[in-house]
Amino acid sequence: MFYRENGQFKTSYAADQQIFTIAQDKWFVWGLIAFAALAVPMLADEYMFRAILIPFLVLSLAALGVNLLVGYCGQITLGAGAFMAIGAYAAYNFMVRIDGMPLVLAMLLGGVSAAAFGILFGIPSLRVRGLYLAVATLAAQFLCDWAFLRIGWFTNNSSSGSVSVAKLEMLGWAIDSPTEKYLFCLAFVVVFAFIGKNLTRAAIGRQWMAIRDMDVAAEVIGIRPMFAKLSAFAVSSFFVGVAGALWGFVHLGSWEPAAFSVDRSFQLLFMVIIGGMGSIMGSFFGAAFIVILPIFLNQFLPLLGSLVGVTVSTAGISHAELIIFGSLIIFFLIVEPHGLARLWSIAKQKLRLWPFPH
Amino acid sequence: MDMTDMNSAAATSPAGRRQGEVILDLQNISLRFGGVKALTDISFNIREHEVRAIIGPNGAGKSSMLNVINGVYHPQEGRIFFRGEERKKMEPHMAALQGIARTFQNIALFKGMSVLDNIMTGRNLKMKCNLFQQALWLGPALREEIAHREKVEEIVDFLEIQHIRKTPVGALPYGLQKRVDLGRALAMEPQILLLDEPMAGMNVEEKQDMCRFILDISDQFGTTIVLIEHDMGVVMDISDRVVVLDYGKKIGDGTPDEVRNNQDVINAYLGSGH
Numbered sequence: 001m002f003y004r005e006n007g008q009f010k011t012s013y014a015a016d017q018q019i020f021t022i023a024q025d026k027w028f029v030w031g032l033i034a035f036a037a038l039a040v041p042m043l044a045d046e047y048m049f050r051a052i053l054i055p056f057l058v059l060s061l062a063a064l065g066v067n068l069l070v071g072y073c074g075q076i077t078l079g080a081g082a083f084m085a086i087g088a089y090a091a092y093n094f095m096v097r098i099d100g101m102p103l104v105l106a107m108l109l110g111g112v113s114a115a116a117f118g119i120l121f122g123i124p125s126l127r128v129r130g131l132y133l134a135v136a137t138l139a140a141q142f143l144c145d146w147a148f149l150r151i152g153w154f155t156n157n158s159s160s161g162s163v164s165v166a167k168l169e170m171l172g173w174a175i176d177s178p179t180e181k182y183l184f185c186l187a188f189v190v191v192f193a194f195i196g197k198n199l200t201r202a203a204i205g206r207q208w209m210a211i212r213d214m215d216v217a218a219e220v221i222g223i224r225p226m227f228a229k230l231s232a233f234a235v236s237s238f239f240v241g242v243a244g245a246l247w248g249f250v251h252l253g254s255w256e257p258a259a260f261s262v263d264r265s266f267q268l269l270f271m272v273i274i275g276g277m278g279s280i281m282g283s284f285f286g287a288a289f290i291v292i293l294p295i296f297l298n299q300f301l302p303l304l305g306s307l308v309g310v311t312v313s314t315a316g317i318s319h320a321e322l323i324i325f326g327s328l329i330i331f332f333l334i335v336e337p338h339g340l341a342r343l344w345s346i347a348k349q350k351l352r353l354w355p356f357p358h
Numbered sequence: 359m360d361m362t363d364m365n366s367a368a369a370t371s372p373a374g375r376r377q378g379e380v381i382l383d384l385q386n387i388s389l390r391f392g393g394v395k396a397l398t399d400i401s402f403n404i405r406e407h408e409v410r411a412i413i414g415p416n417g418a419g420k421s422s423m424l425n426v427i428n429g430v431y432h433p434q435e436g437r438i439f440f441r442g443e444e445r446k447k448m449e450p451h452m453a454a455l456q457g458i459a460r461t462f463q464n465i466a467l468f469k470g471m472s473v474l475d476n477i478m479t480g481r482n483l484k485m486k487c488n489l490f491q492q493a494l495w496l497g498p499a500l501r502e503e504i505a506h507r508e509k510v511e512e513i514v515d516f517l518e519i520q521h522i523r524k525t526p527v528g529a530l531p532y533g534l535q536k537r538v539d540l541g542r543a544l545a546m547e548p549q550i551l552l553l554d555e556p557m558a559g560m561n562v563e564e565k566q567d568m569c570r571f572i573l574d575i576s577d578q579f580g581t582t583i584v585l586i587e588h589d590m591g592v593v594m595d596i597s598d599r600v601v602v603l604d605y606g607k608k609i610g611d612g613t614p615d616e617v618r619n620n621q622d623v624i625n626a627y628l629g630s631g632h
Contacts, residue, residue: 013507014500195493202492202499203478203485210468210479217466220428221546222454222483231489278470 003351019197036186041179049178052292057185058246060287063271064196064280065239070269071277072200073232074212075125076133079140080240080268082121085260086144087114087241088248089154092163096156103170107245114241115234122233126226141262148257164254181250188246192239197280199235208232209278240268274332276341285340293328297321377598378406379441381582382427382458382550387436389422389606396422397433397606404550409576409583411597413590413617415627418603420586421463424552427584428460429453454483457549461539461556463586469528473538476527477513480545481506513541517571533564540571550582551575557589565589569596590628594618602627 003024010016020026044053066080091110095101117140124136148154155163168175168184175184199205207228210218215225248255267290275286301320305312312320336343382404389397397419404410412420425431427438429450438445440456459480468476485506491499514523517537522530527538536556543551556572557565569592575581587593593600594614602610602617604626610617617623 013504013511017503017507198495199489199493202495202503203482203487204489204492206471206475206479207482209471209475210482213468213470214466216430217462217468218479219450220430220454220460221480221542222451223479224451235489 003348003354005352017201019194019201033190037183041183044179044182046178049182052295053182054178054185054251056287056291057182057189058243058251059268059271059291060284061185061189061192061246062240062243062268063275063287064193064283065236065241065243066268067272067275067277067279067283068196068200068208068239069232069236070272071279071282072205072212073208073229073236075122075229075232076130076269077137077236078134078262078265078269079121079137081260081262081264082140082144083114083118083237083240084244084247084264085148085257086117086237087111087244088255088260089148089163090114090241091245091249092165093154093156095165103168103175103249107242107249110245111238111242114244115238118233118237118240119230122230125229125233138262138265141265145257145261148260160256162254162256163248165249168249175250185246185250188242192242193280193284196239200280204228204231212278270329274329274339276339276344279339279341281344282339282341285344289332289340294321294325297324377408380404381406381441383439383442384427385437385439387423387426387433387438389419389426389431389433395606396431397426397603400436400603400606400608402601402608402611404582404584405599406582407576407580408598409572409585409596411585411587411593411600412603413587413593413600413627414603414609417605419606420603421554422606423603424460424554424584424586427453427550427552428458454546457546458552459543459546459548459550460552461536461543461554463554463558465532465535465539467527467535467539467542470526472524472526473519473530473541474507474510474514474523476538477510477541477545478506480542481509483546510545513544516544516574517541533560533567536560536564536568537571540568544575544579547579548581550584553583553585553587555586555588557587557592565592572596 003022005022005024008023010021018026020029040053062080062084065083066077069075069077087107087110089110090113091106094106094109095103121137121140125133128136149161152158155161168181170184173180175181200208207218207223208231210221210223211225211228211232218228219225244260248259252259271286271290272283273286274289275284276282298317298321301317302312332340380403384403385401387397387400388395400419400423412423414420422431426433426448429445429448429452432448438448445452445456468479471479485502487499487502491497514520517540519534519537519541522534527535530538540553540556553572557568560568572583572585573596576583585593585597597614599612600610600614600617601608602620602623604622609626610620610623612620618628
């Protein structure tokens with residue numbers, strides 16, 4: 001009734017090729033961004049920022065990067081944790097070794113380093129695909145785990161093996177309160193989400209999707225598989241690398257290689273699968289599902305227990321949390337194998353016709 | 359296929375299309391997969407603006423021939439000349455650069471993408487903006503996108519698929535998917551258009567539509583068309599010259615009338631009783 005494109009006529013192709021072709025969508029997303037930037041800092045407390053919002057934002061950015069590769073270009077990867085690590089350690093080294101290195105530039109350079117490694121580890125994708133490629137990218141993961149643990153140069157010869165960033169500052173703005181850290185991450189995520197969207201709706205995104213859907217036909221119309229696949233690896237790793245730098249600098253502050261273990265790679269891949277492959281929005285849904293749901297269950301289960309008069313032990317809660325989380329994943333994958341993003345678009349489709357069934 | 363159509367087709371002579379220079383010359387092409395000889399010593403040429411049909415029984419090597427022409431298969435022997443120049447590297451990208459487009463026997467569309475996006479991919483070789491311009495979606499990238507969208511809309515109009523332009527191709531019926539496949543090839547503004555059984559599995563109306571599109575492409579754009587088809591009525595009706603393959607060998611080459619009366623071709627493919 002209120003979500004309908006009636007009366008919104010497109011008179012030029014430029015208007016027809018906007019990101020949000022329906023005006024309500026545009027207002028919704030801009031409203032959401034405004035809410036996140038203006039209202040959330042006033043509403044949320046420190047716990048919310050530290051435990052939920054900042055991890056959610058950073059992991060959404062990483063999931064978005066993984067989605068560009070897995071969802072749009074169809075190249076499966078289990079090396080996302082490694083590229084996050086490369087982003088974080090490279091940014092750290094740029095900060096430590098070059099005097100007066102601006103924070104944002106160091107992070108972007110971290111992303112560029114991750115992109116270079118992404119291209120390197122993307123080379124196997126030219127010959128192998130599917131599960132075999134997943135195993136090949138897993139090599140990146142183990143190589144990085146080893147290198148950042150054993151090679152002292154990367155950690156600036158830190159004796160404990162962990163590295164830390166002294167203080168975050170951008171153009172004289174000290175980013176130290178949780179609210180400021182949150183806003184810093186939010187800015188990154190919004191800009192990168194729009195860049196991701198632009199790439200996927202432009203020529204390069206079509207090349208990626210063509211390679212994903214039918215690689216022989218893509219070659220025949222002149223798409224070079226090498227360029228398409230390696231550019232997807234590069235862009236994806238760049239996103240993931242920047243997310244890794246944010247994770248290390250802003251969220252953790254000090255970290256060791258275990259922060260970017262193979263678990264992280266799996267977590268990011270699950271986010272993409274649950275959120276929706278080939279959807280920018282889906283990356284956010286997936287990150288929200290995986291970051292927020294366990295915390296929500298953790299808070300909600302004792303409440304539910306007390307409601308029915310049962311006191312649940314702490315161990316019981318953490319077990320129940322895993323059980324419910326696992327079954328929800330199975331449930332969603334059975335109900336909608338294309339992820340939460342598909343549910344979202346079905347809901348929008350229904351809403352366009354509502355209150356009529358057809 | 360329906361052989362009775364042939365008699366009705368015999369009444370009309372092949373369209374008197376202007377035929378230009380030889381645009382593609384295939385010399386002594388041999389292609390083997392291990393011990394299997396897919397093509398043996400095949401030579402024929404394709405003239406500009408003509409409609410050239412390749413016919414033959416199943417497994418004769420017709421699709422392999424198209425795959426050789428657009429560089430997917432690499433023949434062990436033989437040479438390919440495009441406008442008198444020998445093709446050095448046998449790869450699909452080179453063929454695409456030379457302006458050779460094709461459609462597929464089993465539709466090979468990009469299933470997850472809309473009709474518009476599918477046809478837009480056909481223009482990827484003509485889009486020059488780099489990654490950074492595309493990421494920002496400003497200025498040159500936007501102008502380029504709009505310019506190519508206009509071209510694509512012309513093709514959408516030509517193929518009469520305006521109503522489905524935003525539908526994901528996976529959701530379309532077979533006949534329309536074939537049309538989108540043709541649209542994607544046309545978006546390359548090809549010199550040579552290779553059509554691999556464009557009418558397979560279609561009913562009479564759909565076949566008529568497809569024939570009309572093929573003839574219109576030939577007339578309006580002057581595109582050279584190479585066609586594989588089993589419907590002899592269609593082949594004899596719309597093609598200028600026909601080459602006949604059987605077991606990877608060429609057994610006939612000429613105008614539809616010559617081919618129709620060639621005894622080898624009758625024995626191998628057309629059958630007697632006509």
